[in-house]
Amino acid sequence: MGDYVVEMLHIRKEFPGIVANDDITIQLKKGEIHALLGENGAGKSTLMNVLFGLYQPEKGEIRVNGEKVNITNPNIANDLGIGMVHQHFMLVDTFTVTQNIILGSEPTKKSGKINLKKAEKEVQELSDRYGLKVDPAAKISDISVGMQQRAEILKTLYRGAEVLIFDEPTAVLTPQEINELIEIMRSLIKEGKSIILITHKLKEIMEVCDRCTVIRKGKGITTVDVKDSNVTELASLMVGRDVSFKTDKLAAEPKEVVLKIDNLFVKDSRKVDLVKGLNLELHAGEIVGIAGVDGNGQSELIEAITGLVKSESGTIKLNNKDITNMTPRKVTESGVGHIPQDRHKYGLVLDYPIGENMVLQTYYQKPFSKGGVLNFKAIYQKATKLIKEYDVRTPSEHTKARALSGGNQQKAIISREVDRSPDLLIAAQPTRGLDVGAIEFIHRKLIEERDKGKAVLLVSFELDEIMDVSDRIAVMFDGRIVANVKPEETNEQELGLLMAGSTESAGDK
Amino acid sequence: ACGSSDSGDKNNDKKSGEKVDNGEAADFSAAMVTDIGGVDDKSFNQSAWEGLQAWADEHGLAKGKGIDYAQSNDQSDYMPNLTRLVKQDYKLIFGIGFNLKEGITKVAKQYPDTHFSIVDDVVEQPNVASVTFKEHEGSFLVGVAAAMKTKTNKVGFVGGVDSPLINKFESGFIAGVKSINPDIDIDVQYAESFGAADKGKLIATNMYNNGIDVIYHSSGGTGNGVFAQAKDIKQNDPDKEIWVIGVDRDQHEEGQIGDNNVTLTSMVKRVDIAVQDLANKSMSGDFPGGEILEYGLEDDAISVATTNEEAMTDEIVEAVNEWKEKIANGEIDVPKTREETKEFVDAL
Amino acid sequence: MTSNKKFHLLVPIISVFLGLLFGAIIMLFSGYNPIEGYAALWQGSFGDLYFFGETLRKVTPYILTGLAVAFAYRSSLFNIGAEGQVIVGWLAAIWVGLSVDAPMYIHLPLAIIAAAVAGGIWGFIPGLLKAKLGVHEVIVTIMMNYIALYCTNEIIRSILTDNAEITEPIPESASLASAWLQNITYFSRLHYGILIALFAALVMWFIIDRTTIGYELKSVGFNQHASKYAGMNVSKNIILSMAISGAFAGLAGAMEGLGTYGTISVMSGFTNLGFDGIAVALLGANSAVGVVLAAFLFGVLKVGAVNMPTVAGVPSELADIIIALIIFFVASSYLIRWLLLRFKKEGK
Amino acid sequence: MGFVDLLQSIITPALFFSAPLIFTALGGVFSERSGVVNIGLEGLMVMGAFVAIVFNLTFADALGAFTPWISILVAMVVSGIFSIIHAVASVSFRADQVVSGVAINFLALGLGVFLTKQWYGKGQTDMVTEPFYTTDIPLLGDIPVIGPIFFQNTYLTSYLAIVLAFVAWYILYKTPFGLRLRAVGEHPMAADTNGINVYKMRYIAVIISGAMGGLGGSVFALTIALNFSHSTIVGQGFMSLAAVIFGKWHPLGAMGAALFFGFAQSLSVISAGVPFLKDVPQIYLLIAPYVLTILALAGFIGRAEAPKANGVPYIKGSR
Ligand SMILES: Nc1ncnc2c1ncn2[C@@H]1O[C@H](COP(=O)(O)OP(=O)(O)OP(=O)(O)O)[C@@H](O)[C@H]1O
Ligand SMILES: Nc1ncnc2c1ncn2[C@@H]1O[C@H](COP(=O)(O)OP(=O)(O)OP(=O)(O)O)[C@@H](O)[C@H]1O
Numbered sequence A: 001m002g003d004y005v006v007e008m009l010h011i012r013k014e015f016p017g018i019v020a021n022d023d024i025t026i027q028l029k030k031g032e033i034h035a036l037l038g039e040n041g042a043g044k045s046t047l048m049n050v051l052f053g054l055y056q057p058e059k060g061e062i063r064v065n066g067e068k069v070n071i072t073n074p075n076i077a078n079d080l081g082i083g084m085v086h087q088h089f090m091l092v093d094t095f096t097v098t099q100n101i102i103l104g105s106e107p108t109k110k111s112g113k114i115n116l117k118k119a120e121k122e123v124q125e126l127s128d129r130y131g132l133k134v135d136p137a138a139k140i141s142d143i144s145v146g147m148q149q150r151a152e153i154l155k156t157l158y159r160g161a162e163v164l165i166f167d168e169p170t171a172v173l174t175p176q177e178i179n180e181l182i183e184i185m186r187s188l189i190k191e192g193k194s195i196i197l198i199t200h201k202l203k204e205i206m207e208v209c210d211r212c213t214v215i216r217k218g219k220g221i222t223t224v225d226v227k228d229s230n231v232t233e234l235a236s237l238m239v240g241r242d243v244s245f246k247t248d249k250l251a252a253e254p255k256e257v258v259l260k261i262d263n264l265f266v267k268d269s270r271k272v273d274l275v276k277g278l279n280l281e282l283h284a285g286e287i288v289g290i291a292g293v294d295g296n297g298q299s300e301l302i303e304a305i306t307g308l309v310k311s312e313s314g315t316i317k318l319n320n321k322d323i324t325n326m327t328p329r330k331v332t333e334s335g336v337g338h339i340p341q342d343r344h345k346y347g348l349v350l351d352y353p354i355g356e357n358m359v360l361q362t363y364y365q366k367p368f369s370k371g372g373v374l375n376f377k378a379i380y381q382k383a384t385k386l387i388k389e390y391d392v393r394t395p396s397e398h399t400k401a402r403a404l405s406g407g408n409q410q411k412a413i414i415s416r417e418v419d420r421s422p423d424l425l426i427a428a429q430p431t432r433g434l435d436v437g438a439i440e441f442i443h444r445k446l447i448e449e450r451d452k453g454k455a456v457l458l459v460s461f462e463l464d465e466i467m468d469v470s471d472r473i474a475v476m477f478d479g480r481i482v483a484n485v486k487p488e489e490t491n492e493q494e495l496g497l498l499m500a501g502s503t504e505s506a507g508d509k
Numbered sequence B: 001a002c003g004s005s006d007s008g009d010k011n012n013d014k015k016s017g018e019k020v021d022n023g024e025a026a027d028f029s030a031a032m033v034t035d036i037g038g039v040d041d042k043s044f045n046q047s048a049w050e051g052l053q054a055w056a057d058e059h060g061l062a063k064g065k066g067i068d069y070a071q072s073n074d075q076s077d078y079m080p081n082l083t084r085l086v087k088q089d090y091k092l093i094f095g096i097g098f099n100l101k102e103g104i105t106k107v108a109k110q111y112p113d114t115h116f117s118i119v120d121d122v123v124e125q126p127n128v129a130s131v132t133f134k135e136h137e138g139s140f141l142v143g144v145a146a147a148m149k150t151k152t153n154k155v156g157f158v159g160g161v162d163s164p165l166i167n168k169f170e171s172g173f174i175a176g177v178k179s180i181n182p183d184i185d186i187d188v189q190y191a192e193s194f195g196a197a198d199k200g201k202l203i204a205t206n207m208y209n210n211g212i213d214v215i216y217h218s219s220g221g222t223g224n225g226v227f228a229q230a231k232d233i234k235q236n237d238p239d240k241e242i243w244v245i246g247v248d249r250d251q252h253e254e255g256q257i258g259d260n261n262v263t264l265t266s267m268v269k270r271v272d273i274a275v276q277d278l279a280n281k282s283m284s285g286d287f288p289g290g291e292i293l294e295y296g297l298e299d300d301a302i303s304v305a306t307t308n309e310e311a312m313t314d315e316i317v318e319a320v321n322e323w324k325e326k327i328a329n330g331e332i333d334v335p336k337t338r339e340e341t342k343e344f345v346d347a348l
Numbered sequence C: 001m002t003s004n005k006k007f008h009l010l011v012p013i014i015s016v017f018l019g020l021l022f023g024a025i026i027m028l029f030s031g032y033n034p035i036e037g038y039a040a041l042w043q044g045s046f047g048d049l050y051f052f053g054e055t056l057r058k059v060t061p062y063i064l065t066g067l068a069v070a071f072a073y074r075s076s077l078f079n080i081g082a083e084g085q086v087i088v089g090w091l092a093a094i095w096v097g098l099s100v101d102a103p104m105y106i107h108l109p110l111a112i113i114a115a116a117v118a119g120g121i122w123g124f125i126p127g128l129l130k131a132k133l134g135v136h137e138v139i140v141t142i143m144m145n146y147i148a149l150y151c152t153n154e155i156i157r158s159i160l161t162d163n164a165e166i167t168e169p170i171p172e173s174a175s176l177a178s179a180w181l182q183n184i185t186y187f188s189r190l191h192y193g194i195l196i197a198l199f200a201a202l203v204m205w206f207i208i209d210r211t212t213i214g215y216e217l218k219s220v221g222f223n224q225h226a227s228k229y230a231g232m233n234v235s236k237n238i239i240l241s242m243a244i245s246g247a248f249a250g251l252a253g254a255m256e257g258l259g260t261y262g263t264i265s266v267m268s269g270f271t272n273l274g275f276d277g278i279a280v281a282l283l284g285a286n287s288a289v290g291v292v293l294a295a296f297l298f299g300v301l302k303v304g305a306v307n308m309p310t311v312a313g314v315p316s317e318l319a320d321i322i323i324a325l326i327i328f329f330v331a332s333s334y335l336i337r338w339l340l341l342r343f344k345k346e347g348k
Numbered sequence D: 001m002g003f004v005d006l007l008q009s010i011i012t013p014a015l016f017f018s019a020p021l022i023f024t025a026l027g028g029v030f031s032e033r034s035g036v037v038n039i040g041l042e043g044l045m046v047m048g049a050f051v052a053i054v055f056n057l058t059f060a061d062a063l064g065a066f067t068p069w070i071s072i073l074v075a076m077v078v079s080g081i082f083s084i085i086h087a088v089a090s091v092s093f094r095a096d097q098v099v100s101g102v103a104i105n106f107l108a109l110g111l112g113v114f115l116t117k118q119w120y121g122k123g124q125t126d127m128v129t130e131p132f133y134t135t136d137i138p139l140l141g142d143i144p145v146i147g148p149i150f151f152q153n154t155y156l157t158s159y160l161a162i163v164l165a166f167v168a169w170y171i172l173y174k175t176p177f178g179l180r181l182r183a184v185g186e187h188p189m190a191a192d193t194n195g196i197n198v199y200k201m202r203y204i205a206v207i208i209s210g211a212m213g214g215l216g217g218s219v220f221a222l223t224i225a226l227n228f229s230h231s232t233i234v235g236q237g238f239m240s241l242a243a244v245i246f247g248k249w250h251p252l253g254a255m256g257a258a259l260f261f262g263f264a265q266s267l268s269v270i271s272a273g274v275p276f277l278k279d280v281p282q283i284y285l286l287i288a289p290y291v292l293t294i295l296a297l298a299g300f301i302g303r304a305e306a307p308k309a310n311g312v313p314y315i316k317g318s319r
């Protein structure tokens, strides 16, 4: 028992309507990376929020270094050397990295003035020590997600955290950032820290974790030694049935052109060109995956197609109909579905019931409304149907979207978009933050759409997702499509090079 | 709904009626409805109430026993208040302030056998006596005082809300000043509010900065700002000759600053006298229904305060009295409106 | 959910009770007799059909200003400008009432619509600035209040009248006043406006809870990005929300103009109908039904309070204190509601 | 009238007009920066004015020339305590912050006038005998040009207002307290996870706004109105609220906005006297300040971003 830094024993945590944690036990050894695995809504975040003092458990006890402790607020967690890297970063956008890190324990001069110089120096030292590259003076709102996450980690280290909790750290990262993070975790372990890692990516677990605790529907299932387990086992433990990984699909038979983009230019909010003369063709009955490093214009491309931002020049044709700079509504009506990258910002009205979110683009059409009057019966019928079909875990269709686990929020959005069966379905990071079961399910949905003769545009930073699902891969670099390759004719290394902008294109063979 | 049960007929509303029914003054009683200023506005509402109380003393009555007032918090309260007093069987009911014109007009129609009186305006109804004052005459006289007091030949007028009533003050004042010395400049400004002390102070500051040394204000609470500024200047430089002329009541007290006092004089409007007079009239049975009673200098309902002796020099007082005479014997006809003022001034 | 409904009713009732209780305590401590005080309050608002009529009359504009604030609030816009919108609505109604000459079935609707449009425009401007330039509606509406007040006064003086402080009464053909309603309430000024107000409440409920417009307005209020993504026109909805809100307030002005007074007079300050509307809306939890009930409570307390000084000698400000307390209790009871809700959820 | 005189005659009054607004707006900045909307500013000013006047009337003889200063201190304390009501409702009970702000306004005016009638038997008090008076600042006042404009016959309270604006700026942007307070208003959960007591910070902020609002009201009462009645504070609190937003929730911005209002008002009064503006109908001058404000906002101030969590009660363990 002595060698456990943290033990959570028989934890029970209830929320109105559900038992999020039911008699879960997890024990963290010193110096190990311990995976916490479970479906969306299984109760992982809740469990960790309990450990971090954000929630109080109804039952069970927590021990730190063998001592029974009562963590009633994050302060106590901090003092016990427990730090948490939340998935939705706990960072103040308008502050600098340093300000965020020192917030709550600021070094001051005698005058009572914050000693920023000193603080920035300390932050710099920390970041050098653990190889966490950040710009101490940069504003959070101006830096990449990856750097924001590193700031979050530094925050916990600055408070002398010995145990770090990562809630789905990799869900928001690009592959290269993920590799960096993995390195960081390793060096943290070298420094004698212990880590609890929540992730849905079994590969990552296999790669870095020592042990893995699996929970399902709020109940603790088991804890396994990663080295004598494997991906398939973990998956089935988590889901409670066998999961197939290689999504098996028939060869695509592309038909007429659905989407045709010519020489498109798009500026971002800061008025710099991010899409620079992009050309792209997309056929009915094929899935094209856009591979690329974050920030090469993928988001802008999507927002331009869907009418969320203005295109500077060039044309976007849908079924030979020019939809350039149409309003989002017109675009939607002409047959485009969009699974947005940022589900909280765009995908949902978090304060509307999940049911009303299901008709976000169709509320004004029959049968959901007649003559401007809503027909809630029809709306909730639809909602109930989708919730069932797509297995969205929610207390009821009247529950506010806010209350759903992010994973389930995502499922809700996907159900809504796919159900409209648009000619063109744009899926941006559709499986981010989802468990393997859900991922499998969604991939199958995308392929079904393709087989129905729809065109699917998949944007993802996850190479294996791209490789797995796409019929054709368009590599995007610096605002242009630099290569078109077939998944079966390429490999991650080649893609990696192309995405990095190396010119000797392997494409077009 | 709920109220309906105990209210068969409008005139025997027991609950609210009892207070006076058992009073000895059951035969005659008088009450008043204030305007938004409230019964203690240190101005004409208060003065009216004092009048009513004085009258009550004469006849051994008291609040709730023969006299009473109803306070209005906003303009929609006037009618309910009037009606309330009617229901309490008051024989004579005053509406204080032109704001109540509308209310009196309507209620008087509804209750023809009750006597009403509107102060500061005219209502043509057989059972309404209209009481107005010759503020213009009083203003004329303080204008005379101002004209004689000013050293810079610049005086100012600060009005509350630009309305016929306040124009009366303005007109009389201008006429008075000009009759003493046509070359005196008069700066007229309105704050568009009777409660904007800050605006009043801004205006006063500006006027005094521009060398104006006497300000006549007819602006209720806005005047506070005028006094504030005058007193501040006086405080910093006691020898500085700057003055405020008060309105409605003798505002001597407001002008006190240390041993000095910036209140030159005040255009005093004795609503109390009018009220008392009218109450007596109608008690002794000759209620001047339908008539317009214009109170003025002759019956001391309008007067010029002389509390500040060293400021109001004999010379000034004499002059004031002279002109008072002229007005009394119709030698001059003081203008009430801007048009009349223009003619009057041109005629000088 | 049922007990949730029950709770919805319970909270306000308890709050009102507590408010009155504290009011009584305050009266006791300041040496008044609470029984008398509340008797007077009751008298003043339900005492008989007249006062009940007056109460309903007072409730009428409160409902509409309450709806105005509530409506904007539902799309996360804060309309402090109801005050100004009331004033311009009032002005427009009277203006049409006086300048147009037509049979009632044209004239009256025209005047009412004019008021709604005027108020609508007064809400449209801040809406537009917010939607297009991101200027915060709170400041703009505050400023618009003053502009409305001063411009209206000026128009009354220089256009509607020849520098008088009050316009002629509007002709029958534009009046909401109802001989019948007045008779059954002994000449209270209760008018048909109450029906318009209640209908307006129905309209608001319908728009917000039942139509696609309401769906959009709320959605934009919650999350502009998602609304844009969903193909809604965010700017349009912001502007629409403010305009409709303004229209409701404008109607409140029409109620005063066409119903209660039949005239408009130079105002020396705000009507406070708009500001009180904020309290009414929030007291009514920004729902149509809630607003109607809150407005009723407001009317009762405000009208009843006027009777307290006369009958029980209690300063009428006590009503404001009670109102404030009630608002606090309602507001703070969200905690209890929240707890109860969670509790219920678990139960199921 | 010479240019300097002109400036002097515009700016000097602008200063005393603005001072109360500056104080109150600063209070508003603190409260809203911490995430608590405060439209109770009007009521807090009423409370301040009431307390200052009553205290001044009661102790003038005893305290003599110190009276006004002590009066505003007392007003600050009382209003600060009074504002706790707002804090309890909106921070602890998660009341809609606008609701309890409105209640504050009703309560303050109700209590003020009610007690005035209780204690003085009339609806308005007498005028205080010990108000603030303007002074010339010894040396500075003699500086040519600048001196007359800024340092002659001005209220010390006006300078106090400006000084406090800078103090507030220093506190909010240079000290740990300020950093935490702003964090609480931007992202309370982040602050919470950093071990900052969100509720405590918000309580403090609201109480500060109460004290500052009280200061604003009392200074208004003791420099301008000199007595208390139901119409002493009419809208100044809302103008202060406007200043908070106009100034983009920044202390110096709020001060600038308040000065702008004062300047515009003063200008509109002056203009009535200026020859070439003499025949401009008064109405235009009357509404000029408000129109100018709107134009300024629409023209070059533009979009104002409120603190992200402003108006949102913080509920532990929810996002
Ligand atoms: N504060 C809360 N109030 C109500 N329900 C909650 C709350 N927090 C979590 N839940 C519910 O508890 C369950 C577990 O949520 P939790 O976030 O722990 O799942 P998760 O494992 O983190 O899911 P994901 O993989 O999507 O992150 C979900 O059904 C969620 O809706
Ligand atoms: N107000 C709320 N009501 C109900 N549940 C809530 C509320 N706020 C948060 N939750 C729950 O808290 C859990 C923890 O949130 P967290 O930040 O971990 O997102 P998540 O569950 O991990 O989803 P994702 O990782 O996909 O964003 C969520 O699953 C959500 O169910």
Ligand SMILES: [Mg+2]
Residues within 6 Å of the ligand: A044, A045, A046, A167, A405
């Ligand atoms: Mg989670």
Ligand SMILES: [Mg+2]
Residues within 6 Å of the ligand: A168, A405, A406, A407, A433
């Ligand atoms: Mg998740």
